[in-house]
Amino acid sequence: MSKHVAVVGAGIAGIEAASILNAMGHSITLIEKNEILGGHINHWHQLFPNRRQGRDLLEKLYEKMDDSIQVQYGKEITSIKPFSGKFIVTAADGWVTNADAVLMATGFDLFDAHKKEEYGYGIYDHVITSADLEEIFIQGEGLNPRLGKDPQRIGFIHCVGSRDEKAGNIYCSKVCCITAVKQAIEIKELYPSVEVYCFYMDLRMFGRHYEELYQEAQEKHNIQFIRGRLSEASENKQGGVVVKVEDTLLGKPLKLTLDLLVLMSGMVAPVAVTNMRDKLGLAKVDDGFLKPVDPHTQANLSELPGFFMAGTATGPKTITDTLTDARSAALEIDRFLKEII
């Protein structure tokens, strides 16, 4: 008799793990709080480093999904309780299922850029987040409807809500640097004459072909990378965004007016998942993400037998790392289920 696995979250980690576990012969319920599969990738236009469409990646993952996977949409899980060697998984609308194992593929939330009050998100008309910019790319109408003109100068602020003790997040969100490089190139392709500035603390081009994309941004597109954090943004009479930044390489303060300021919002742990973690009495990490038993050898296991985690539920990851992690979790779950038979 096949064992039942509840996979919480149908982003890319959940879909990948569900497909593999299903192919291994387990019965899978994939539970998604939204009405569509795919999570954040639905809102991402192009992916780094090869600029493929986000939609294209999702199609590839959907192809592997077998119809026998039960998908539950619109189910926000509010409680997971261990009971007699199983887990009772309950949603906000009262829906309940029992599972032999649970995989938390609950992903991340975007850092709420309103919290960086001095950057003016939600106050100044032309301050947006990286996620807002992806939506603009997806809409395909460029920046003109928003700005009322072709942009002349655009700035990207790296590390918004990441590596920021004041925001309560000391970790790096990993994907923002390369996303900013990718978005800056997309902007230059749309508007070749626009001046683009990226304001960064450190550029973390750790992934395969990231450095090449960064090089292309500088050499081919003349995108300016300035090491320095934004101290404040304000709005001038024409609706431009006036930014004050220190160029820490030159040791000089800079003040310039931009047509658009893009805040590279980092990843944060979803509050509901952190609360669930605490209710289950699982090990805590201060940043709210789930904590694996061992970061190297048991990166998908919790102290609670049968309760697993994958993807950005345990901390910021790239797409490649998320999918790899999901496959690793599927193997761990398969091993666990075989042991309990």
Add this chain to the structure above:
Amino acid sequence: MKADGKKLIWKEYQKEIADDHYFYARSCIRQNFFPGSEKAFTRIMKDELGKDLCDNQHHTSCTGIGYHTDVVPFETTMTVIARQFSLMTEAGYSNYIASCITSFGLYTEIIETWKHFPETLEKTRDFLYKATGREFTVPNNLAHASDIIYKFRNEIAAKAKYRLVDKNTGSPLKVVEHIGCHYSKMFPHKGVGGAEYPYVLTGMIESWGGEVVDYPERRHCCGFGFRQYAIQANRGFSIACSRKKFDSMEPYEPDMIITNCPGCPMFLDRWQYALSEMEGRTYGKDKQGIPVFTYEEVAGMLLGYDPWQLGLQVHQVPAEPLLDKIGIEYDPEAKFKGPNGEDMGKPAAPSYLKFYQE
């Protein structure tokens, strides 16, 4: 600009402000800079709002300027402030109001220090007792005087004779609000509206009929940074700060500036004169400058107090064009007369900035 975005932030930064029975500590310098402001505050509190206010003559400087310029050690400052609190305790009050922004910031810093490092509170009690034989309790409620006027802004609006409105067009006046740095930049949750988009003066301006001007250098210091001004060699930085603000606000054609700090109105007002003499540069219409007021002066003006009793004649930038715009009555002949009608004499006219009504 999205007004709703600011409203969300303002909700996050609301503070408890006591509604009566206050111990009032005046500023060292405000009575020299803007001599009618503190008097206007006590008059509004007692006569207009019917509040119980203890205006105690025995308190001293809080040592703020000395502390921030590294002349006075922190232990001394804590002991001096403990003495102020002992006067409050002795008078039977527990709600403390500071007239000065730097004092308010320093009181906040010290109360927070005592909270986080209780041994410093015990040490201060010991120092004060040994030096003066006094004892004290920490205030239940600490507010800046502008918090109090903010709290009662609608009551003041209801009693006001005038509004911040152009009498000829009915349009709201365009008002620049400038908050003293020590109000909330150090402890954002201790100021109404926080540090980035403070609401304390904006709330008054909205209640009194004006329209707030948000300009790019709104957050910038007025130029009264102690290390800029108190050190003579650095004064160029001070005037450069003020100039940066004037250049930034000028395109919005503000009718006036309202401030809540002792130094800000002083520097934003007097440096307009200095800039005009140095560069021949004036701001505002017809070389009249942009008039600068304390919030008590504005409240007093709108309540119909005599502008010369409010001390507006000591402003470097003349207030009359604004009084005329609102329709506030005043006697131009009385501007340079003393309380008994004696002629105090006209000051010399600046080279560029208009000082007299001509």
